[in-house]
Each structure stands twice: as C-alpha cells, then as structure tokens.
Amino acid sequence: MDAVAFLISFTILLTVRFPRELELKKRKPFWSDFKEGMQMMFRSKTIRSLIMSAGIINVLGAALTVTLQVFVVRAEFSPVWWSIIFASSPVGIMVGAVLARTFKFSLKTLSNSFFFTMIMGVFNTLMGFVNNPLFFSVLFFLSGLAFGISNVNFGVLYREMIASEQQGRFFGFLNSLLLVSVPLGQMLVGLVLEISKAEVIIQLLGILTTVSAFIFWVYLKRQKLSLEKLSP
Secondary structure (H helix, E strand, O other): OHHHHHHHHHHHHHHOOOOOOOOOOOOOOHHHHHHHHHHHHHOOHHHHHHHHHHHHHHHHHHHHHHHHHHHHHHHOOOHHHHHHHHHHHHHHHHHHHHHHHHOOOOOHHHHHHHHHHHHHHHHHHHHOOOOOHHHHHHHHHHHHHHHHHHHHHHHHHHHHHOOHHHHHHHHHHHHHHHHHHHHHHHHHHHHHOOOOOHHHHHHHHHHHHHHHHHHHHHHHHHHOOOOOOOOO
16 A cells, blocks of 8 residues: 555656746845834834734733742742742643634724733732732733733734735734843833832732723724735
C-alpha cells in the first residue's frame, strides 16, 4: 500500500507546473513599515481610538503585574501560593480565548471587547480587598478569563477592519507600541509603590481600567464610528 501511495503521489507531482523564476520581494526597512502603520492608524478614527485604549489598558496591566508581585511578597504567601496565583491568570486567559469562540463576531464585537475589559477591571479592583490567597487566585483567574475574551474580540475587530495584505505591518506596528507601554507602566508604578500600599494601588489600577474601557466604549458608540474594512 505504501508503494502504491508513493507512485500516486509521484505521478501527481509530475503534473504540477512550478514557475521557472520565483519573484523575491525585497524586505522593506523598519521605518517604512512603521510609517505605513502610522498612516493606517490615522486613516480611521475607530482604529485610532482602539489603539489608544489598548495602549492605556496595557500600561495599567503592566503596572498591575509589578504591583501584584510586590503584594504577594509583602503578604508573605508561601511559594506554593505564589505559583498558584501567578499561574491562575494565564490559565484564565487561555480558557477565555476558548470561550470567546462561542460569541458571534458582528457589530456587537465592539461592545463585547470593552464590556469584558470592564469586567476584568472589576475583578482587578476586588483583588485589592482580598488577603486570602485562594480567593485572590480565583479573582485573578476570572480577571484573566475576561481579558482572554476581550482580547480575542479586539483581534477580530482589527482583522475585520484591516485588509489582509496590510495586517502584517499593522500588527507589527501595534505590537511595537504595546511593548513600549509595558516598561512605561512598570516605571510609573515603581515610583508609587515606594509611598503607597500595594493593595491601594491594585484597587486604583482596577478602577482606572474599568473607567478607561467605559469611556472609550461610550465615545465609540456616540461617535458611531465606522467598522468597515479599510482599503489598502
């Protein structure tokens, strides 16, 4: 049977015509791609608003990560609970990403994205009022779950609005901006942690996340910004 399958495959390959010359596209310089990403962003108010919201929420998320590490150390949780706590959010994100497949990606995707971001902020806020490691882990898991769902919805929005041939440059530009926001959030919260309790900062970051998501959602809804795909 293996010999027969090999002969059939070999015969099929003989009928396939390959081009004699393959066109190799020269890779564009970094600043060229960056410029194109900027142009795509400023061509659409919706995308510009979404990127601004993603940047702000990412700054708050980076600040929260540092604050949680300080909180866990100061709370003197055991190393076992350290592992459970910091594994709970990634697990929640993966579960949320899977659950997001059950939601229809339509015009409601915009509301779903910000709604679950607001829910994430609520769970983050509640974490600042909890000292029990078990409850803390559960809340962190639920926060990650909400983030996973919102992140998938945001990704679908971008793919629906950006032409397929431009998505590589756009997501490269977006990822670069989000990477810059991480050290910014870590640096800012590092200064505040010297003069304030970690619990208070966790509460504040959670509230800011919820409020920021709500403001951007209301703005986009009131402006009735277009969700149509951008032309290349």
